[in-house]
Amino acid sequence: MSDSPQTTTSDLIVDRLRTWGVERVYGYAGDGNNPLLGALRRAGGSPEFISARHEEGAAFMAVGEAKYGERVGVVSSTQGPGAVHLLNGLYDAKLDHAPVVALVAQQHRSALGSGHQQELDLQHLFADVSSPFIQFVAAPEQLPMVLDRAFRSALANSQPSVVILPHDVQQAPAPDLGQSHGEVVTSPRWTTGEVIPRGEDLDAAAEVIAAGEKIGILAGRGVRHAQEELIALAERLGAGVTMSLLGKPYVDESHPLVAGTMGHLGTTASAHVLQECDTLLIIGSDDPWTEFYPVPGTARAIQLDVDPAMIGNRYPVEVGLVGHAAPGIRALLERLPERGDTPWRREVEEQIRIWHEISRLRSEVPARPLNPELVARGLSARVPEDAQLAVDVGSAVYHYVRQMSLPTSVPAHVSSTLASMGCAVPYAVAAKEVAPDRPMVVLAGDGAMEMLGINELITVAERWRGWGNPRFVLLVLHNRDLAEVSWEQRESEAEPRFDASQEVPRFDFAAYAEQLGLHGMRLHDAAALDRVLDEAFTVERPVVIEVLTDPDVPLLPPFPHGRQMLESMRQGLAAEGEAGKHGLQLLNHYAEIEEQRR
Template sequence: MTEKQPATTTEQHPDATVADVIVERLGDWSVDRVFGYSGDGVNGILEALKRTDGAIEFVQARHEENAAFMAVGQAKYAGGAGVVTSTQGPGAVHLLNGLYDAKLDRVPVVAIIGQQNRSVLGSGYMQEIDLRTLFADVGAQFITEITTPGQVPMAIDRAFRAALDSRSPAVVIVPHDVQSAPAPELPHKHGIVTTSEEFATPLVHPSDAQLQSAAEVLNAGERIALLVGKGASRARDQVEAMADRLGAAIVTSLLGKAYVDEARPNAAGVMGHLGTTASAGVLTECDTLLIVGSNDPWTEFYPNPDQARAVQIDISAAHIANRYPVEVGLIGEASGTLTALLDLVDDKSDADWAARVREHVSDWHRVSDERAAVPMEPINPEAAVRALSPHVPEDAQIAVDVGSVVYWYARQLHLPTDVPAHVSGTLASMGCGIPYGIAAKLAYSERPVIVLSGDGGMQMTGLAELVTVAARWESWADPRFVIAILNNRDLAEVSWEQRENEGMARFRQTQALPDVRYSEYANLLGLDGERVTDPDELDGAWQRGLSADRPFVLDIVTDPATPLVPPLAQASAKLDSMRTALESESGELGERARQLLEEYVRIEQGE
């Protein structure tokens, strides 16, 4: 959302409807675009949007799920609350996945959903479903059904305040006949609630006594690690200052990766199954953990609870000690809390632990270098993502789909400072990549966008939303929109999960994907692109994509046998299960996977 004048007012339209009031209120909340797909259940709202003459843009996705992802992307890249609308019945059902993405990643989204006329509710009418029940969980912080015109301004205001305050979806259900009813008058009397479009983020700070208690824990520690999440997005300088003063390692959650300079010698990278060997090393050796704005669910990759004392900083009291037994919880905004805490902690920058952290980070750089250099058939996906790093524009925006591509993003892509990168982190839903990228581009069309996707996510939603890209790109200030598909013809993350968690050989019927000529499909839509099968062409392909005069699809053919190995310092027992599963896999793919697994283990062990 950006600052702007209200889109329309009831005074400008004497015959204004409830739908006009809804859209007017969206303008009051500085909404400049609404994502969705049309249907008779929201015809009144769509007509009201039309009457704004483009002051509020309607962005038509190819599917309501993708529209919801776009609303999440709007909130992630541009801030404020994303807005999505859909008709009742199937359209409403389709919204759920994107709204759960918002709920689990704590992103404010307002969903305005149509419903059948009030007179037929309860009759089993066409497309009538119980929307309050359907959205009861995902919209738990706020859900209401408007049954009378007088509710409208209050309901919209409360939806935005609830979404912004709780950083989660808010749901407003509007029956069709209510939308077309005359705009309400709101007399000052019993039973009428008059509200306004006002919201301010509270400034929350821990007490001096809490800060002192936290400092005592940190000062007693000798081997300190910071775990940094997206809650530290505005605290980059304070995080780095704290880590330097404590001689500490900086580990990030997946969602926190973009907020730490990974070129720093104490930056140990992403934690978890898809994380780095450095993060695993420091988390298995630290005696003190400072968690800053993270609620990462990979609990088995945290330090052993008997190993490390912990301090946690979070704006949400509900997140304190939610993933790890915390000794001191500091409820507050990250940058201010770290600034206050920094004056209370001892300088440990010259301690032996700081040198040990640098050793772990240096060794991880060796591991990532060597793994990216392993020859594969035809292209090593780690090499494909690694080759992007020197070409990322300083003003780029990056969207990452879900699947094995997230591993290579987490381990191989070095982000310039202030380049945002977003993924469906906690829901981990495939298909978010291109919808996120479209939202990023619409928010800042002058900035280039890079989407990293696997072929699973591309086939799930990407092929459809390429149509949206083709329909809109000529209006963008900068046409650069590069979509890179790591095309391994396999649902690789699940294939390796079957091997690792079940000791199960790859089940080809569930895992194999059709080999789609993605760049040729892009050409049919008037876009540009190329298929890359030679690793020596990666550098040139990224250059061509990022200098193209229109959206560009890179179809990078990668090896489905590439191992997805967790850091062995925390998950060495997983190897036996993988090896057992691979022993029973026949054929060239199974044999190559066995060889590559052993090569990856050898590299990590430094043999």
């Protein structure tokens, strides 16, 4: 008689994950998912289980797996509080369209409805975040069908799927599925095709474009596999190209027609393109900053998106093109003549040149102790072409957008639409697991680090020795202020900074890194910036650079929008009395730079 353990439903789950090509499961242990974790142990590391320090961090890691690896990220948690902690990461996946499958434990089926410890109504809890697919597994026979549908839904909808696994179902013997009534046998397969817009829609779009003189393009995440086609379209039309935050990594910002990221945190050149164009092409973007689009009625619009539900979602469009970006642009190019040199093209190129000068001058404004824009600019110059970048939410995103122009070979990700602080270090862990031989660069503020980053830095300390390339440079902008919210208070409310809510407690990030066995560095002198950054990229272990920066460096929106906000910002700073004088001086200096070069 064999002594080998009986194959359980959990073993079946692990085998199906492996068939779907899953290499890693991120998560945190609990009694609810113990059977699944036992099956992962028995599988001998295929897939590998990577333990985060918090379920929220694990969920962000699964999102990072999806974003950097362009594959399904998988996360597991126990029931109750473990399940609740997943929500932030799963909403990040939902809003940024990243495929994630969450395997969430639940109490025994026989206990449900009794108000048992950690018993929550998980189907209601996850109903919104995983609306395309959420399934409670009531019997072992539902697997692997439920897993197959969960993966296909995540891939087809680019959103999270949730599979709820009662403890006793995980423990049950693996079913022997056949053709009995009620048994559904499926296959772990998914594929897609190339969607091309209809010919009559392309003809209509070409007519609108032909009638326009000032063409602007707003490119989103949907252009990630259409980078060459996008630039070819811009060249053909002499069009100015702006990007959503999600689109920024996929557009070559060294090109003379690329005006940079749009929106509140964007560039003055992008604002000019969007406000002055008479024809707008929206390609693979659903950017919510509608006040930065052209004034409705001033620009005729065309939108190309693979999802028909997105057409006209943010701006009134005249022609909708349903299709993938690359074949859609190629089909459109066949209908568009070469425009050559035009006054609009020269105007766009001049505005971009002006923006580059503004960006440089802003970084050189003296601050105390360091200007974070100068720091981000210095970091950008040192990011290797084969690196990966993670950016946390807060003022760091402004500095990334305005001072970091990276080659498209560098995948860069941030929690964009949800804009959740604490995402960067978990993202970076997943990025290194996806591509352990590539250098990793992380830009984060002290608020985001104290929220979640320092916890998952423990995970970095546990994992880094297994990476083929140990280079992992984390730059922390340490200003002891939730700077983005402080500036939003001044800008939107004409209110002074509220110290009790905005002050970030002192934390020694460099010393903490050393305590974890990493390399800690501290920078407070602009004269040492180049030396410290150069050294950081030579260290053969993860590096944490704690940079003391000035919280009073303004997060001024791009002009002309920024000009409209100046008075309220000045009122907020004036209300701060002596404490606001330095910020007021910097704000006026920044405004002067903008005005003198327009």
